[in-house]
Amino acid sequence: MNYIELELSLSSVDIYSDILQSDLCDIGFESFLDKKDGFFAYCQKDIFNQEDLDFLLNAFRENNPSVNVSYDIKEIEQQDWNMEWEKSYEAVLVDDFCYIRASFHPPIKNVEFNIEISPKMSFGTAHHPTTYQIIQLLRDEPLEGKDVMDMGTGTGVLAILCKLKGAKSVDAWDNDEWAYENAKENVMKNNVEVDVKLGDASGLSKSYDLFIANINRNILLQDMATYSKHLRTGGTLLLSGFYDNDVEILEKCANENNLHLVTHISKENWAALRFIKKQ
Structure with a gap:
């Protein structure tokens, strides 16, 4: 099974990271990995919905205008996922x-x-x-x-x-x-x-x-x-x-x-x- 990896960067990680992770769970993201300026989030490709993600992030930006949010998305093959995890x-x-x-x-x-x-x-x-x-x-x-x-x-x-x-x-x-x-x-x-x-x-x-x-x-x-x-x-x-x-x-x-x-x-x-x- 392939996954979607969302790499999300925030200008205020400590306060808002948990809020966004909780919201992302509601649209199918099931696991998270913290990084210095944000986190990675993972969702099965079959249930990922770009419109849901756009709606969630736009609502977050409207409610938190002082926070800068940026993201990248890529697809990860399950076999590569496991191999990379074991190597790293x-x-x-x-x-x-x-x-x-x-x-x-x-x-x-x-x-x-x-x-x-x-x-x-x-x-x-x-x-x-x-x-x-x-x-x-x-x-x-x-x-x-x-x-x-x-x-x-x-x-x-x-x-x-x-x-x-x-x-x-x-x-x-x-x-x-x-x-x-x-x-x-x-x-x-x-x-x-x-x-x-x-x-x-x-x-x-x-x-x-x-x-x-x-x-x-x-x-x-x-x-x-x-x-x-x-x-x-x-x-x-x-x-x-x-x-x-x-x-x-x-x-x-x-x-x-x-x-x-x-x-x-x-x-x-x-x-x-x-x-x-x-x-």
């Missing part, structure tokens, strides 16, 4: 702690955890600084006997790592169906027990000792109260998916919800935070 995909080593690889990479020795994933364009390969830093924070997180939530799980790599580290139970949720299916596949590849679900914070009903959310700033601000409500006293909240200049507003929101910042790390201007829920 590099395994990721996070210190001597965790090695994230595809099936065509052999596992390595002298590392605590080898995790095999098939990304299929879902977020969470550890190439991005946000996922990489959450993995770094998890290294120092005691997980044996703990209940864990990975909200916005993407590939499921963080949830898989938590289970391998000894967590009693791990829930992995994503509101994107592509990511949901991908996470289920990767959980099976790594032979771990993780409960993968299609959903978001509005569906939470239980409490956790560790809550992970590697999502964009606006969603984190919107759902912070819900995260805190479903985090046990003394529990840990790990956040990423935002820039260093977003930390102040996120910390303020967290403080208002009884969460205390204890760790702030940064990589390439992307931040990751560890909070503890107060007594």
Whole structure:
């Protein structure tokens, strides 16, 4: 099956990228890959509609006149897609702690955890600084006997790592169906027990000792109260998916919800935070 690749560039990526990706899902685009000034979006050729795309982008421009939007489109053959992905995909080593690889990479020795994933364009390969830093924070997180939530799980790599580290139970949720299916596949590849679900914070009903959310700033601000409500006293909240200049507003929101910042790390201007829920 052939795909349409949309390469979209924005003058304001941080604020508007998620909005456009959500809108593109409504017209058949099913996977996304971020780049410095925007993202790539992919749609099956058989369901791609140029008129729908033009209507969507024209409406976006009318509602956001200060944002410059440009795009290119090309067709990708499925065989070439897979070959190019395998040639370009590099395994990721996070210190001597965790090695994230595809099936065509052999596992390595002298590392605590080898995790095999098939990304299929879902977020969470550890190439991005946000996922990489959450993995770094998890290294120092005691997980044996703990209940864990990975909200916005993407590939499921963080949830898989938590289970391998000894967590009693791990829930992995994503509101994107592509990511949901991908996470289920990767959980099976790594032979771990993780409960993968299609959903978001509005569906939470239980409490956790560790809550992970590697999502964009606006969603984190919107759902912070819900995260805190479903985090046990003394529990840990790990956040990423935002820039260093977003930390102040996120910390303020967290403080208002009884969460205390204890760790702030940064990589390439992307931040990751560890909070503890107060007594």
